[in-house]
Amino acid sequence: SPTNEGGLCARAYAELERLYAPDRVLRPLRRVGPRGSGRWEPISWAAAIDRTAAALDGRTVLHLSMDRFLAGDLQDRIGWDRVLLDRRQPGRPGPESDADLYGAPVADPDLRRAETVYLIGAPILDGRFQVPLVRGLVEARARGARAVLFADAVGATGSVCEWVPVPPGAAAWVALGMARILWDEGEVDAEFLRERTPEFPDALAAALRPYDAGAVAERTGIGPERLRRMALTFAGRRPSVAVAVPGTPEAAAAALLNHLVGNVNRPGGIQTARGPYFTAPVRVESTPAAWWEAFLGGAEALDLYLAAEANPAYDGPRPEAVARALADPERVRLVVALDTHLTETARLADLVLPLATAYESWDLVEGALPDGRPYLALQQPATRPDSEPDKLKDPASEHLSLFEPWPRPLGEARGIPDVLLALARRRPGPELPATVRGVLDGLLRKSWGPGSLQALARRGVWVAEEPKAPNPLAPARLAERPALPDPPAEGFHARVEAPAVLPRTYAGTRRGREIAPQAEAWLPAGAGVPDGAEVLVRSGAGEARFPARVVQGLHPRAAVLPDGYGHVGPADETAWWREAGPGASARRVVPADGQPHPVEIEPAEG
Structure with missing residues (x-):
């Protein structure tokens, strides 16, 4: 896609291994x-x-x-x-789109043009985010922007950011503490707030009341003066943007900061979805x-x-x-x-x-560039061509060159759109095209865009000449979220680092191991566990054994568990299970929601 600027994401490399897996x-x-x-x-x-x-x-x-x-x-x-x-x-809309926080589903923030980036518990370089966001952060730092990570672990993200360690579950407290300072000192974009939510001030003042600097210091270890300096930097070095994992308490706290400085749908800030959707x-x-x-x-x-x-x-x-x-x-x-x-x-x-893998399927990817221009990217099969002239039997192929080789999936594999279309054709309703290519061509001829499947296939990617205006914003319901619970004061709290760029079937691929190279539990130096020892991690949901890796860049009460390991494979030990099966599944201990959960950690016996 154009947001990758010609580069391949990790999934594209790992997909080759999955394509030809025995x-x-x-x-x-x-x-x-x-x-x-x-x-x-x-x-x-x-x-x-x-x-x-x-x-x-x-x-x-x-x-x-x-x-x-x-x-x-x-x-x-x-x-x-x-x-x-x-x-x-x-x-795209959904329960975790943060549409209630911004009045419309949230697209990728415009990090490239930001001068200040605060990552509120959001380890962008550690697998939970998309390529454009990672690229934007790296380019912003190369340009001299200030980037700060507020999290319980430094990870790879901390290698390009300033890391402010906070206890597990406390990053949202830091953001709301900064928001309280900006509100109290009037360092806000009052005109933007009046336009967005006329009744906002009273509700916001009440929502921020619990997060004074003293309360934040008690829960996070960040003193009032340091908290104030960071808040004023965010307000004074604009454009500034706060980023968090969608659908989390940190996302609600980050949204407050972004609204206070008025950086929504402005260069260098949070961007909401552009319309209309093509599909x-x-x-x-x-x-x-x-x-x-x-x-x-x-x-x-x-x-x-x-x-x-x-x-x-x-x-x-x-x-x-x-x-x-x-x-x-x-x-x-x-x-x-x-x-x-x-x-x-x-x-x-x-x-x-x-x-069918991505290399064997027809699909359509749509999105918007940071300047608002929508694009359509055509995913086309790239596997070996089939010798049978199926195009002669397919009425939807009339727009294609008669003698063009036609790649086909290996074996009898089909893409998800193919299966959905086959099911829909068996349901009552108007006649549907027989193939996904036919549906694509019909949509492209009826709607805005490149005009036909043939035209898009020649280009590969179509980008509109003019940006689309953001979808109308509904009132942001920022003050309706419940008050944050106190961060845990003692004990270990573990979270699962789940790379979102690859499905679990990629765990055993060479590229998957590059992204999540260790099947180890990361523990802080003060955990009292020797590096390389086996530990038992237990929660109310279950327990699992992991080899321990003692790292320096962790809060003393934080632990990070690996994802993608511990599969239960078939008895015949086929090739994929030999690669993806070893290790333990962290999801049997805590959910992979990016949030810290209380656990007990002790040396394993036997």
Whole structure:
């Protein structure tokens, strides 16, 4: 995409390994033994789609790793009761889009033009953020911008930022303490606040009352004078922007800072989504964690659960409980997994459908550049061409050159948009094109943009000549968030560092190991554990053993657990499990929500 400026992200490199993995699922499979028995037989795509479509009249859930082309456009046609997204794309709506904080879904902030960047518990270089954000931070620092990380661990982000260590769970207190100082001293953009929320001042004053400098110092260890200097720097060295993980208490605190200095939809600040959307965003009502907790708590049984590159039996909120629910035909009558490998969730499925990788699929990526200009990027298959002239049998291919080689997925793999389109064509409604390429071409001819699939295919990327105005902003409900709880005063608190750039199936790839190279628990020097020793990490949810790595850049009460390890593999020890299986799953101890959770850490015995 143009936001990567011609570079490849980590996923693009790791995808090559997944593309040619020797143990990929390359044809549809039907379970012939009990769920989880590992006994399968081949089935045709037509039969698999027919069986899946027959369950659509019941209670259904589509679980996606991320928003996909056609998922939103076909959501009503297919009739999903609920759609779950593991990862929200910047600028798209959803429960974690922070739309309530800014009045519209939030896109990537314009870090390149910022003079001051405060990262509120947001380790941008440590895997939870997108390439454009990382690039923007690095370029801002190279230009001389000041960047400060307020977090319990220095990580890779601290190598390019000033690190202000804070106790686990205390970063939001620092941000709200700075906001209180700016409000009390009048260092705010009063005109911007009046325009955005006329009734804002009274509510804001009440919301900030608990966060005086003394209270913040008691909870964070940052003295009042230092806190004031940092607050005035943020207000005086503009454009300034505060960044946090969406959907967290830190995000609400960062939003207050950004509003106080008036840096929303201005150069160097927070940017909200530009409109209109070319494709319909998928409608999401809750996070996967919240939905699974409700389902495990006794919600109504499902007729169909379709996991499209999602693996909740490994990375769900309570993986063992999720696995038990998926294994129970009374709770979920039909489980379908669309994936490249036999993941934990796929092994519990009734049908396993072979997923095409990004190098084999047609897809459409849309977004906006920092200056507001929208773009469309066409993802085209790049695998080996097939010898059969399928284009002659496909009516949607008339716009393409007759003799152009046509790449095809390996085996019988199909992309997520292909499967959604096949299901939608079996539902009542107007006739739909037979292929994703046909849908793409129809959309491009009817809407703004390059005009046709052929035109976009020649360019690869289309960028509008003029920026779009931001979507209208609703009032920001900044003062409606509940007051922050006190940060924990004692004991260890661990969080899982979960790289969002790669699905869990990449954990064993060479590129995946470069991103998360250690299957070790990072512990502070004062933990009393020798470097390299094995430790037992225990919480109310469960326990796991990890090799310990003692590091200097950690708060004395903080611990960081690795993600992507500890898979439960099949008995035959296929190649992928030999790579991704070793180690322990941190998600059996604490959820991978980026937040600290209380744990006990002790040397392991035996």
